[in-house]
Amino acid sequence: MIEIDGSYLEGGGQILRTAIALSAATGKPCRVFNIRKGRPEPGLKAQHLKAIEAIARISNGELKGNYIGSEEVEFHPGEIRGGSYKIHVGTAGSVSLVLQAILPTIVTSGKSFKLEITGGTNVKWSPSIQYVKHVFCNFLDRMGVDIRIDVCRYGFYPRGGGKIKVRIFPVERLKPLEIVERGEFQRIDVWSISSDKLKKKKVAERQVNGFSEFFDARHTHVVYVDTLSPGSSIHAHVHFENTKIGACALGEPGTAAEEVGRRCALDLKRELESNACLDKWMADQILPYMALAGGGKITVSEVTNHCKTNIWVIEKFLPVKFKIEGNTISCEKE
Numbered sequence: 001m002i003e004i005d006g007s008y009l010e011g012g013g014q015i016l017r018t019a020i021a022l023s024a025a026t027g028k029p030c031r032v033f034n035i036r037k038g039r040p041e042p043g044l045k046a047q048h049l050k051a052i053e054a055i056a057r058i059s060n061g062e063l064k065g066n067y068i069g070s071e072e073v074e075f076h077p078g079e080i081r082g083g084s085y086k087i088h089v090g091t092a093g094s095v096s097l098v099l100q101a102i103l104p105t106i107v108t109s110g111k112s113f114k115l116e117i118t119g120g121t122n123v124k125w126s127p128s129i130q131y132v133k134h135v136f137c138n139f140l141d142r143m144g145v146d147i148r149i150d151v152c153r154y155g156f157y158p159r160g161g162g163k164i165k166v167r168i169f170p171v172e173r174l175k176p177l178e179i180v181e182r183g184e185f186q187r188i189d190v191w192s193i194s195s196d197k198l199k200k201k202k203v204a205e206r207q208v209n210g211f212s213e214f215f216d217a218r219h220t221h222v223v224y225v226d227t228l229s230p231g232s233s234i235h236a237h238v239h240f241e242n243t244k245i246g247a248c249a250l251g252e253p254g255t256a257a258e259e260v261g262r263r264c265a266l267d268l269k270r271e272l273e274s275n276a277c278l279d280k281w282m283a284d285q286i287l288p289y290m291a292l293a294g295g296g297k298i299t300v301s302e303v304t305n306h307c308k309t310n311i312w313v314i315e316k317f318l319p320v321k322f323k324i325e326g327n328t329i330s331c332e333k334e
Helices: 013-026 046-058 095-106 129-142 203-211 257-273 280-285 287-293 305-317
Strands: 002-005 030-033 062-064 072-076 083-088 113-119 146-153 162-169 177-179 185-195 219-225 232-240 244-250 295-299 320-325 328-333
Touching: 002 013, 002 305, 013 030, 013 046, 013 072, 013 095, 013 287, 013 305, 046 062, 046 072, 046 083, 046 095, 046 113, 095 113, 095 129, 095 162, 095 287, 129 146, 129 185, 129 232, 129 244, 129 280, 177 287, 185 203, 203 219, 203 232, 203 257, 232 257, 244 257, 244 280, 280 287, 280 305, 287 295, 287 305, 287 320, 287 328, 305 320
Parallel strands: 002 030, 083 113, 177 295, 185 219
Antiparallel strands: 030 072, 062 072, 113 162, 146 162, 185 232, 232 244, 295 328, 320 328
């Protein structure tokens, strides 16, 4: 039984998601305690609960302590089963975080999966679904994972109601990822999404206007969508010869649409100024896959506590060792 202290370092839900996913992937049972101990409301939230329950279903595992507010979970994984699964996160719980929790379990299972996940597609404290599709999936594709995401409906806080359909095709072994040079700049893509309820105010166009104060936004997608709750977001990613770097910003009541665009642009600008190959959000997300592949080397804009925490959890399940030198993270088999 692998014991994981959920209050370690960053102390958030990521510890739980990574631990349960890798427990299922490796067949090693685990116990996670002090879950989200340092947060204002400790314990499991709906999206954490739905994510680990989905992993338990997919791996035919036994889960104990799976209720809202629980600060301790014990998990005994079984055999991973491919097929179709529907996961309802509830209201505006992040579909992106639930998907990212499940994927390490299934990418090397050699089985095909169809997932339908409902909840929030563009919400706080989570990568937008555009970031997942255009940046996160780009790196998984480079490692050999064939994953396809269709956004059926967008969902904003508080009612959510978004839906994505995901297909993951079998791969027996991941390819190590090594990206230490960006290569030549190619272009910037911008996706400005807004509820159709905000169309008269031209919110999506105004987000692009704010972004354009800092970057040339000639490759722009302005999209109005039918949603249960009004909302907006903007995502941008830069194509380089060898990599993609992204940033997002979410519309908020009382914040001008132009300011939302500026926030996205400034975040992207900071990432680009680092000269790294992976943005700080992608940095910690790619680490489990590097470990499952048995190696790799990347440069990141910032080695965050999320990165350090994820490394600590991963090394408890897989026979690898990570090394951090400046902004370079490398992974090798032990």
